[in-house]
């Protein structure tokens with residue numbers, strides 16, 4: 001092959017590479033990972049010695065490379081950058097330099113061009129990714145708000161008739177003159193009504209229908225009080241509760257009883273997630289303009305599918321009869337009405353942390 005033919009062949013390979021890259025850019029549903037993986041696949045073929053060529057693309061702390069890249073010695077690099085700020089690099093190298101061939105100027109240019117195109121592409125897709133995530137979050141929030149309205153309606157409608165069932169049952173009980181079987185049945189009616197009332201109460205908290213008693217509260221005191229009662233219950237379950245409370249935690253305006261409910265629900269869930277024991281860590285600290293209460297466990301963690309649903313009323317993974325699936329709905333309702341935020345961090349098999357952030361100064365509506 002003469003020199004011109006060789007050059008032409010290289011040129012065709014380069015153009016082919018750029019063409020494939022533009023195809024990747026137009027393919028729908030590519031996320032950043034897919035784009036990088038596909039770019040890695042096409043890069044070596046554009047080089048003079050495709051069989052010896054290896055490539056690596058790094059973005060921030062993420063590194064993607066072809067199998068033999070570690071063995072590559074001679075390297076050419078193109079920066080991934082946006083508005084002159086570097087955020088990664090494209091590297092191409094040969095596994096063996098013994099062939100004596102270095103890289104052609106054209107190849108250097110190609111890697112630079114690929115890096116430039118990739119920078120724009122990654123930037124565009126990241127923006128789209130963020131937009132998609134935000135949309136999902138919004139849909140989720142809307143769904144919760146809708147369920148909230150629905151449960152508020154149901155709770156309201158059922159509350160009154162249930163009150164009457166309970167009231168009349170208690171009147172009959174007071175009147176006496178029932179035989180043993182009747183008294184037993186009546187007791188069942190009362191028990192079932194009380195249970196239903198508890199559920200209605202939880203639904204009302206979730207949908208923010210419960211009146212609040214807002215006062216100055218120190219979350220450290222809430223933690224100490226709850227632990228005093230709870231510690232005994234978990235003895236013998238192989239569960240250790242540790243705490244790290246910030247002594248300079250500012251007092252916040254909140255409903256103390258509700259704050260205790262939040263903590264009890266989170267601790268109960270943590271205990272349930274650790275059937276073979278583990279550690280629950282409770283932390284309070286200041287985070288900017290917020291006060292944070294963190295409950296962290298070393299339990300089962302959650303899959304993304306479960307994680308998505310945990311705040312929905314009646315969602316539970318517990319066996320039938322063991323949980324109502326209202327614990328976290330109550331937590332959500334309370335934190336929401338305190339204008340706070342809940343951050344969840346979970347890894348299946350490793351554990352979960354719930355972080356409740358409440359504003360230092362709660363502004364009343």
Ligand SMILES: Nc1ncnc2c1ncn2[C@@H]1O[C@H](COP(=O)(O)OP(=O)(O)OP(=O)(O)O)[C@@H](O)[C@H]1O
Nearest residue numbers: 269270273310316317318323324325326327328352
């Ligand atoms: N710390 C945790 N670790 C792992 N999974 C958790 C944790 N906390 C909550 N979950 C998951 O979220 C689900 C919903 O929790 P939630 O507290 O709302 O209801 P529940 O605990 O199932 O029932 P209830 O609180 O009424 O007894 C749980 O069934 C569980 O699957």
Ligand SMILES: [Mg+2]
Nearest residue numbers: 265269327328
């Ligand atoms: Mg629970």
